[in-house]
Amino acid sequence: MRDTNVADEVTRAAVDLFATQGYANTSVQQIVEAAGVTKGAMYHYFESKDDLLFAIYDRMLSLQKAHLDEIIARGGPVDEVLRAVCVDVIETSIDFLPEGTVFFRSMHMLTAPRQQEVTRRRRAYHDEFAALIERGQAEGLYRTDIPRPVLIAHFFSDVHYLSHWYSPHGAEGKTLVAEQITDLFLTSIRTTDVAS
Amino acid sequence: MRDTNVADEVTRAAVDLFATQGYANTSVQQIVEAAGVTKGAMYHYFESKDDLLFAIYDRMLSLQKAHLDEIIARGGPVDEVLRAVCVDVIETSIDFLPEGTVFFRSMHMLTAPRQQEVTRRRRAYHDEFAALIERGQAEGLYRTDIPRPVLIAHFFSDVHYLSHWYSPHGAEGKTLVAEQITDLFLTSIRTTDVAS
DNA sequence: CTCCTCATACCGACCAGACGGTATGGCGAG
DNA sequence: CTCGCCATACCGTCTGGTCGGTATGAGGAG
Structure with a gap:
């Protein structure tokens, strides 16, 4: 278990990827992989x-x-x-x-x-x-x-x-x-x- | 056959749609429909x-x-x-x-x-x-x-x-x-x- | 201390459908 | 017959999102 929150890691990764590739060109797969979490975890904290x-x-x-x-x-x-x-x-x-x-x-x-x-x-x-x-x-x-x-x-x-x-x-x-x-x-x- | 060029109509429609919906959110289907042509015609003038x-x-x-x-x-x-x-x-x-x-x-x-x-x-x-x-x-x-x-x-x-x-x-x-x-x-x- | 209950956190396989792009063929003109 | 121009049907891929299930851990009862 990490002290850093999953939501924070996801947000951080998302900002980076969105900024370099654009929102539409970034898949949630890429985001969760960059954040080191799974898609299920992400959709637990963000509804979309x-x-x-x-x-x-x-x-x-x-x-x-x-x-x-x-x-x-x-x-x-x-x-x-x-x-x-x-x-x-x-x-x-x-x-x-x-x-x-x-x-x-x-x-x-x-x-x-x-x-x-x-x-x-x-x-x-x-x-x-x-x-x-x-x-x-x-x-x-x-x-x-x-x-x-x-x-x-x-x-x-x-x-x-x-x-x-x-x-x-x-x-x-x-x-x-x-x-x-x-x-x-x-x-x-x-x-x-x-x-x- | 129309006097207006197919490529022009497509370009015009694409600009409108891209400006209002964004590039990634606009499908080529929408573009060709708005331009009144078919996908085959479009891909004849634009390679992608x-x-x-x-x-x-x-x-x-x-x-x-x-x-x-x-x-x-x-x-x-x-x-x-x-x-x-x-x-x-x-x-x-x-x-x-x-x-x-x-x-x-x-x-x-x-x-x-x-x-x-x-x-x-x-x-x-x-x-x-x-x-x-x-x-x-x-x-x-x-x-x-x-x-x-x-x-x-x-x-x-x-x-x-x-x-x-x-x-x-x-x-x-x-x-x-x-x-x-x-x-x-x-x-x-x-x-x-x-x-x- | 043990057992049961329940909620929250998380996993990962799995869709349904939309997408960009292509293959094929019709068709009118020369 | 040939050759651009275009219509139509279709394909492989990838997407956002879902869903059944599990691990963990807190509390309450005995």
Whole structure:
């Protein structure tokens, strides 16, 4: 008997395989073999392959949402809060790079109700983010000549794209990259400094 | 006999189905039924399902590369050329929104040699883009405190993300959005104006 | 301590069906 | 007759999921 849980091993193996081969191209046989368990054991903890994919999302989404709420709860000037939020979501996205890859690539493979649940949770995150931007706009810090949805998409596109180019083995540290991307974003949405 | 080509109908149907259901979840039966042809006819023009997916990529990549080369060939100040390139790639990405969705979501489903071919073509595009940035940096127009790969990823993330939020039925016209995103990007990479 | 009971954890052989792809043949045009 | 274009029937493979059964271990009764 192992101290490590079967469900954990299966999840870990599934993330790896889904990230490298894609969800549809990975059979449950491959997953259970990589995890060192049998199919019967897996289906004891997950009710379907779909459920396994959802469990991966679930863990990541919950963690990111918790971070967001904590940072906002700390309070402070909008600009600093927004900067902290941006840096954090980029950093955690780098920590969960394989999960993110799976997420954006295979979300649409989920069954309809699961997909709605994921969409709902993502929207909750985006809404809190949008509220921060709105506060900054009200204070005259951020430009208002571009629709807010475009500004928000402009940021999350960076987060999304990380899994397409960032390599943890590369030269750049994750914190540095997070700050660089955040800087690019904040620079682009701020009202021109010379006007003040 | 129809005046429209069988291959065209198949390609069109495949793009729609791949974009909505995903590549792996779409059977060739569904494709040929949606296209109004039979499987025998399809396999007369495409040697595999994989080949069909590649054909979709091929058309889009060729078109975008042709646009890029033409804009660069026109010459002019770096800042104007880069602006034109950005606006164009965003506009054509909106024109090919379903293809783009399929592209980014299913690229990894291709067989290894095909995948390498796609990667090679994308890199060619990125390299020309990088050369433009480098020219701008040499002229002191663009900031050099952030690694160039990060700047490039920062732009292509926007292009990539379009299929996740842009709706052609929405209020914003594609040209307007293209200019807004381009403006955000150029603002963020330019050296601060006050310094000049 | 022993025996019985029951629940949870897990095994692994086994489906039914869907899939991509092919073999064969019809058929109209030249 | 020949040769592309296409229709139809079919095949081998692999998939997600199931199901009858077993091992283990906790508790309750005597």
